[in-house]
Amino acid sequence: MAAPQFKNPVVRWIDYRLPIFTQLNHEYNEYPMPKNCNYLWSFGAIAMVVLITMIVSGITLAMNYTPHTAYAFNSVERIMRDVNFGWLIRYIHMNGASMFFIAVFIHIFRGLYFGSYKAPREILWMLGVVILLLMMATAFMGYVLPWGQMSFWGATVITNLFSAFPIIGDHIVTWLWGGFSVDNPTLNRFFALHYLLPFVLLGVVFLHVAAVHVHGSNNPVGIDIKGPQDSLPFHPYFTIKDTFGLGVFMIIFAGFVFFAPNFMGHPDNYIPANPLVTPAHIVPEWYFLPFYAILRAVPDKLGGVLAMFGAIAVLFVVPWLDTSKVRSANYRPLYRQFFWVLVVACILLGYAGSQPAEGIWLIVARVASIYYFAHFLIILPLLGKLERPRPLPASISEPVLKGGGRLATAAAAKPMEKA
Amino acid sequence: MSDTTHPAGGGGQGGHEGEGATRRDFLYLATGAVAAVGVASVAWPFIDSMNPAADTLALAQIDVDLSPIQVGQSITVTWRGKPVFIRRRTEEEIAAAASVNLAELRDPAPDSARVQQPQWLVMVGICTHLGCVPLGQKSTDPKGDYGGWFCPCHGSHYDTAGRIRRGPAPLNLALPEYAFLTDTSIRVG
Ligand code: HEM
Ligand code: FES
Numbered sequence: 001m002a003a004p005q006f007k008n009p010v011v012r013w014i015d016y017r018l019p020i021f022t023q024l025n026h027e028y029n030e031y032p033m034p035k036n037c038n039y040l041w042s043f044g045a046i047a048m049v050v051l052i053t054m055i056v057s058g059i060t061l062a063m064n065y066t067p068h069t070a071y072a073f074n075s076v077e078r079i080m081r082d083v084n085f086g087w088l089i090r091y092i093h094m095n096g097a098s099m100f101f102i103a104v105f106i107h108i109f110r111g112l113y114f115g116s117y118k119a120p121r122e123i124l125w126m127l128g129v130v131i132l133l134l135m136m137a138t139a140f141m142g143y144v145l146p147w148g149q150m151s152f153w154g155a156t157v158i159t160n161l162f163s164a165f166p167i168i169g170d171h172i173v174t175w176l177w178g179g180f181s182v183d184n185p186t187l188n189r190f191f192a193l194h195y196l197l198p199f200v201l202l203g204v205v206f207l208h209v210a211a212v213h214v215h216g217s218n219n220p221v222g223i224d225i226k227g228p229q230d231s232l233p234f235h236p237y238f239t240i241k242d243t244f245g246l247g248v249f250m251i252i253f254a255g256f257v258f259f260a261p262n263f264m265g266h267p268d269n270y271i272p273a274n275p276l277v278t279p280a281h282i283v284p285e286w287y288f289l290p291f292y293a294i295l296r297a298v299p300d301k302l303g304g305v306l307a308m309f310g311a312i313a314v315l316f317v318v319p320w321l322d323t324s325k326v327r328s329a330n331y332r333p334l335y336r337q338f339f340w341v342l343v344v345a346c347i348l349l350g351y352a353g354s355q356p357a358e359g360i361w362l363i364v365a366r367v368a369s370i371y372y373f374a375h376f377l378i379i380l381p382l383l384g385k386l387e388r389p390r391p392l393p394a395s396i397s398e399p400v401l402k403g404g405g406r407l408a409t410a411a412a413a414k415p416m417e418k419a
Numbered sequence: 420m421s422d423t424t425h426p427a428g429g430g431g432q433g434g435h436e437g438e439g440a441t442r443r444d445f446l447y448l449a450t451g452a453v454a455a456v457g458v459a460s461v462a463w464p465f466i467d468s469m470n471p472a473a474d475t476l477a478l479a480q481i482d483v484d485l486s487p488i489q490v491g492q493s494i495t496v497t498w499r500g501k502p503v504f505i506r507r508r509t510e511e512e513i514a515a516a517a518s519v520n521l522a523e524l525r526d527p528a529p530d531s532a533r534v535q536q537p538q539w540l541v542m543v544g545i546c547t548h549l550g551c552v553p554l555g556q557k558s559t560d561p562k563g564d565y566g567g568w569f570c571p572c573h574g575s576h577y578d579t580a581g582r583i584r585r586g587p588a589p590l591n592l593a594l595p596e597y598a599f600l601t602d603t604s605i606r607v608g
Contacts, residue, residue, distance in 0.1 A: 153551065157572070160550040175466075179475045180499035181545075189469065276495055276502045278551040280571050296573065301548065301589055357573055 027213055032231035033238045034219035036396055040114075041217060041238075042245030043107040048205065049246055050100045050253075055198050057093040058142075065145065067191035069184045072147035073272045091261040097139050098264045099253045101287035104132060112318075113339055115327030116218040122319040124211035129315045131204050136288070138197040141190040143285060144182075148269030153282050155182045155190070161295075164302040181275060221396050222328030230396040281356065289353030290346050294372070296357040297365040307369065314376045321376055323384025326392065334387045338379050345371045480608035482600065485539065493556045495544060498607045502544035502552055503595055504568075505605075508579060513537050515566065516580035525583050526591045533580040533594065541597050541605065542581045546570040548588035553577060568592070 006012045006021060015021040064083050066075040079086035108128065111117055117125035144155045159176050163169040178185030216225060225231050232238070256263060264286055268279045284292050291308050298304035314321075329336040345368040352365035393399045479499050485507070488494055493506040508516075516530040517537075534540055546553050548570065554560040555568035555577075563569030563576035565584045570577075575586030582591040597607045 157549040157551070160548075163550075175470050177471075178469055179471050180479070181501045183500045185472070185475065275500060276497065276552060278572060282551070282572055299587065301587060 027234075028239075029233065029235045031213065031234040032225065032228075033217055033234050034221075034225055034230060034396055035232040035237075036219050036221060036400070037217060037238070037241075038220055039241070039245050040106070040110040041219075042242045042249075043103050043110065044209075044212075045242040046246050046249050047100065047103040047107055048209075050096055050103055051198070051201065051205065054093065054096050054100060055202070057089050057096060058195070058198065060089050061093055062195060065191075067145070067188050069147060069187055069273070072145060072187060076146040088257070091257045093142075094265060095253065095256045095261060097142065098285070098287065099249070099256070100135065101139070103249070104135065105287075108132070108315075109343065111218075112342070113329045113336075114218055114220060115222055115322070115324075115329070117319045118322065118327050119319070120215050121211070121218065124208060125319055126316055127204055127208040127211060129312065131201060131208060132315075133312060134197055134201045134204060138194060138201065139285065139287070141194040141197070143269075144187065144190045145194060146269060147187065147273045149271045149273055149277075149279050150266050150269040150282070152182060152273035152275065153278055154284055155186065157282060158284075159186075161305045161308075164305040166302070183275075218327060219396060220328060220330060221393060221399070222326065222331065223392055223396060226395040283354055286350065286354070289351075290349035291353075293349040293353030293365040294369045296353070297362070297369040307373075311372060314373065318376060318380070321380045323381050324387065324389070325384070326389040331390045331392055332383070332387055333390065335383050338375060338383065341371065342375045345375070480606060482604060482606050484604050486603040490538075491558075495556055496607070498543075498595060503607055504540070504542045504544040504556060504581075504592070506540045506556075507538055508540055512566065512579040516578060516582075519578065519580075519582075526589070528580075528582060528591055530580045533582070533591070535597075535599065539605075540579075540581060541595065541607070543593040543595050544568075545593070546572065546575055546588055547583065547590040547592065548573055548575055548586070553592075 006015060011021050061079065064075065064079050064086065066072055076090070079090050081087075083089075111125065111128070140154075140158060144151045159173055159182065162172045162176065165172065174180065176186070177183065178189060266283065266285075271279075283289070291311055294311050295304045295308040298307045324332060324335065326332055329339050348364055348368045349372065352361045352368065355361040357365070481496065481498050483494075483496055483505065485505065488505065488507045490507050491509045493504060495502045495504055497503070513530070516533070519530075521527045521529060530537070533542075544552050544556070549572065551570050551572035553563075553568035553570040553575070555562040561569045561571075563584075565576050565578035567579045567581060567584075568577040569575070570586065570588065573587050575588035576584045577588075577592055578584050580591075583589070595607050597605045599605050
């Protein structure tokens with residue numbers, strides 16, 4: 001791919017010294033995308049836009065927010081009532097966190113379904129898991145900032161998880177708090193870190209995107225691009241497709257912000273933090289519920305904590321646990337079914353996490369937790385050996401061009417649907 | 420050239436060559452060790468700055484007047500940002516706490532080790548599971564299956580000496596350091 005000839009002399013002057021325009025053209029204009037990528041491939045770009053939205057809304061919130069136990073709650077209420085468009089900015093930030101997790105969860109399950117973590121994309125996948133961890137840390141600390149009852153007790157319960165570690169546990173917790181309970185020093189450091197981590201996140205996202213562009217995107221068929229007939233330039237084909245997907249996503253996002261801004265929140269967080277009274281029913285934000293359910297499913301404190309962290313740690317090694325050479329679940333009849341069982345298990349875990357840990361929901365949480373780990377640690381390694389994949393097409397375009405009647409007509413019908 | 424910049428790894432060379440490689444290895448190790456110690460000693464002040472500050476530690480003592488508390492009543496005071504439960508126990512509660520068979524306790528402790536004066540039970544009111552404040556201070560609160568305290572977060576039951584009896588918490592409610600200043604006042608911390 002030769003350097004493009006830019007007409008604008010200023011652009012040419014800069015590009016000769018710092019080839020950012022060549023780089024941009026290379027990565028976002030002529031960059032070859034597999035032409036069969038569907039809308040599930042839009043969620044990376046969507047997540048990126050949500051991250052930028054979080055940073056912009058976060059910085060403007062920070063200009064009116066006071067990180068002190070005596071003022072934090074009231075400063076957020078002032079943002080809601082007195083600051084120009086404060087209500088909008090805060091609701092964007094609050095719901096943006098949820099939308100971020102929705103986009104990233106879909107993005108991750110997309111990767112699991114189409115085997116996007118397989119060689120040569122292992123590092124890309126692991127950077128993705130790092131992004132998930134950073135997001136969770138950022139969202140957890142952000143939720144503490146408004147200093148409501150859920151902020152305080154969520155912070156207390158989650159930081160206390162570290163006390164489960166023998167000997168050093170209590171020292172870690174005191175160190176995290178900067179005191180003997182969640183208090184002003186804790187709020188201050190959480191604010192500092194909540195401001196910092198999104199920029200660290202941005203850095204890791206940059207590496208993640210750089211890693212995608214080394215070998216290109218995976219695609220629904222899961223085989224490599226064999227030639228020019230298999231790909232389309234990123235611009236305009238995928239810029240338009242991603243923009244359309246983003247538009248639909250943003251309509252849903254705006255729907256929450258304007259019509260149900262507290263739907264995903266918890267009313268107790270509009271009560272100022274009180275260190276002497278625990279709310280009757282503490283639940284974390286919805287995006288933590290599956291992990292919370294795993295924590296509570298284990299009847300031992302340290303065991304529960306290890307299982308919860310293990311649930312994410314296991315994702316790091318998925319590229320090596322899955323022994324099948326075939327990427328896409330579309331060609332793996334058995335894996336495809338187990339994939340959906342995993343999805344159901346995760347949803348059940350999420351629901352069980354929102355219920356009191358007793359009776360039927362405790363049992364559901366236990367069964368689903370066992371399946372979660374079994375899926376990755378037992379089923380994935382075995383399936384690669386036992387399963388007989390369906391034959392893969394010779395190339396990405398083969399199913400479309402030769403006798404792929406169903407796909408071809410579907411593709412032709414698309415423009416008419418939109419017209 | 421290559422002999423000096425890339426120490427020979429394989430054997431079979433002259434004694435001089437082998438010696439050079441050893442010195443080079445030593446230099447690598449020494450440089451690495453100096454860097455590691457340097458980084459660790461520079462990192463420590465930053466890490467330690469996140470531990471409790473001097474004023475946080477200084478706030479760590481309070482005096483409590485016990486005289487207004489009637490038999491069977493509890494009060495909650497704040498110490499180090501945490502609730503401290505002070506209960507003037509009834510005769511029945513003391514008897515119930517003393518009669519427990521220690522072998523059936525998860526975190527065995529006789530009642531006498533839990534109090535300085537049997538009447539006064541002083542504990543940190545923080546569940547040893549994940550840090551919620553157990554219920555049982557108010558007369559209308561649920562007190563759990565053992566008549567002491569009940570943590571609603573994940574269902575831990577504590578008895579009338581604050582010992583864990585059922586539920587996920589691993590330990591008894593913690594005892595703060597305290598001393599009787601007079602018969603009716605204590606200093607916590
Ligand atoms: C990865 C991106 C981010 C996520 C997932 C995130 C998440 C959150 C969450 C869940 C809350 C609690 C909202 C509520 O219930 O009120 C929050 C609050 C807050 N965040 Fe962020 N945040 C992000 C980026 C940022 C950035 C870059 C800043 C810039 C300083 C920021 C500043 C704030 C402030 C000041 C608050 C307190 C005001 C409030 O509670 O509405 N956030 N954040
Ligand atoms: S915090 Fe009390 S039972 Fe979990």
